[in-house]
Amino acid sequence: MEVPSTQTDAERILSRSETLSRLRERIVGFAASRYARESAEDLAQEVLVVIHEKYDHVERMEDLVPLAFQILRFKLFAQRRKAVRHGEHQQVSVDDHPLHGDAPDPEQAALRREMLEKLSKGIALMGKRCQELFRHKLQGKTFPEIRELMGVEALNTIYTWDHRCRKQLLERMGGRWEP
């Protein structure tokens, strides 16, 4: 039996366990606010099972959280499809046929096209500063780099501007990114 040889390993394991524990709480909280609570517990469990079985090598909190987001989103999408196609006897388990990366299916592709169209219209109505900020972000520039490009002293100013622009854009799109 292998005992964690270093404090780092123990910390890493604890942090992974603690991260997953907290993730479970957050997933339940999120699902409960959007869906039924009974399903929320099951949903959280399903996400953790996938992480445990498929992504056991992922340990860092910075990697586990976004992974949990993706798995949760996928689960939610699948759950919606199941609800639409209830009674279909040839349902395919998403666990057996997981989607790799972000490869979209036709339905998702259509949703993304619609989302892109709405986003384009919303961006066109943005102010000059918001458009410039959005352009820098699309070009992959970090917030510190954007601060230099826009000639701003405080980084917090860029955070604030981005937060306001994002809020305005979200309002123009009806309060959510997805159509």
Place this chain on the structure above:
Amino acid sequence: MKRRDAEKLLGGYAMGILTETERRSLFEAALEHQEVFDALMDEEALRELLADPAARQRLLVVLSEAGPAAKVRPFWRKPAVLGLAASLFLVVTTSLMLRRQPTEALHTRLPEAAKAEPEQAANLAAKETSAEAPGIAKPQAPKTGGAVSRTVVPQASKQAPVPAEGLQESYTSTMAKAAPPADQEKGLQAAESPAMAAAAPSPVMAKRAKAASGLSDSSRPQANRAETKVEEADAMGAGPVPTPFSHTLQRLSDGRYRLAVTWEGDGHVYLVRRATAAASEIPATSTKAKARQRTAVFEFTLEPGQVLDLFLRAQPEPDPLALPPSEDGRGRWQRIIPGSEGL
């Protein structure tokens, strides 16, 4: 990290531009705060979309096409509104300018005309014979409302009967008397219109023009021109124009006429009898001089339709028949048409 600070990183999360430190702080906040976790879950859709390079490129194209024009500007800053406002401004300004120009021109003319009228009236009045001093006529105020002109049309006698020599009627015309009755004026106007229509520099002509037209405003310019020509003639060294003269036409018992012309100072009197196609000079029967007053008497016959042109020239004329029946600035001229009053 506080929840509010974490929410400011949401925009960077979907774009994938957060630094390592920012990501850690954001995810720690997400594990700690449900609202941040929920917001990150909502950003997941956008993150998936922007993970596609084609979608990013599409949005960059939209941003490059939108540019500054996408910004919502106040309506009064829109080019169409600004252009319309500028057009309206131009139209209003141009209309006001055009409307003001005739008014300004009129106002400009009115003071000038107002000045000219007294001057013209003064010039006309200055040529009255009755009160004028010898020599060149000086401007004087009109004695009446303007009716100072005198015509040569014989009128009903206003003087004492002619001494016993068989004179049937006599009549006198002077430059200072009032204008004749309207019909006489019309007859005079018809007879003298050619002469009056010509440039009449003499004040005699000016007064005649005024009487004939009933002192209409149209006569004033003619009179003014007449005065101007007289003054110009003087200025050109043509010699002083003789003073106005008076004459008296009488019908003799034997059917002939006697014309007595009186003037002051120097001068040479010529009488020309004119028919339709012929003219003849009538020599003076006698000439008298008393102090500065001089009188020339002519006796002659007149056929129906004949008229007389009386000239008073400063210099002797070699060919009186060639004298134009008008004021030329070098003498006086008057047309006499006997017979209109029954003579």
